[in-house]
Amino acid sequence: MENPTTRAHYMLFFRxxxxxxYQHLSPEQRQEVxxxxxxxxxGLLAQGKxxxxxxxxxxxxxxxxxxxxxxxxxxxxxxxxxxxxxVTLLVGGIDEAVEIARRHPxxxxxxxxxxxxxxxxxxxxxxxxARGRSTQEVSAG
Numbered sequence: 576m577e578n579p580t581t582r583a584h585y586m587l588f589f590r591x592x593x594x595x596x597y598q599h600l601s602p603e604q605r606q607e608v609x610x611x612x613x614x615x616x617x618g619l620l621a622q623g624k625x626x627x628x629x630x631x632x633x634x635x636x637x638x639x640x641x642x643x644x645x646x647x648x649x650x651x652x653x654x655x656x657x658x659x660x661x662v663t664l665l666v667g668g669i670d671e672a673v674e675i676a677r678r679h680p681x682x683x684x685x686x687x688x689x690x691x692x693x694x695x696x697x698x699x700x701x702x703x704x705a706r707g708r709s710t711q712e713v714s715a716g
Contacts, residue, residue, distance in 0.1 A: 584693040585664040585672040592659040611680035628662035
């Protein structure tokens with residue numbers, strides 16, 4: 576059961592958002608989708624549930640190997656599975672994050688949204704916070 580007074584950070588990762596999903600729409604219909612998408616995001620900002628959101632370019636580089644010895648140009652996976660953007664949420668739990676994702680207007684056009692909780696602790700013990708900031712400060716934004 577989720578505690579309504581405890582809020583946590585979640586990421587919404589947007590996949591399958593390419594222009595091919597919208598090419599069957601008229602310019603007016605495309606504009607309506609953009610307006611609905613913006614309204615969805617602006618509403619979350621106004622409610623204090625969205626902290627940021629950003630589209631991502633398809634161009635990417637993959638750095639791997641000891642000392643970053645291999646750099647490969649991308650994209651690397653099938654375009655519709657690539658992460659095309661994200662929104663960071665601060666909400667009461669996974670159920671609330673999923674409900675927010677379910678209201679995204681892009682879902683009607685083939686978009687997929689992955690919902691993941693951000694964690695303040697890395698399983699390897701790597702520092703995931705700015706030095707001097709407590710978990711509570713980071714969780715509060």
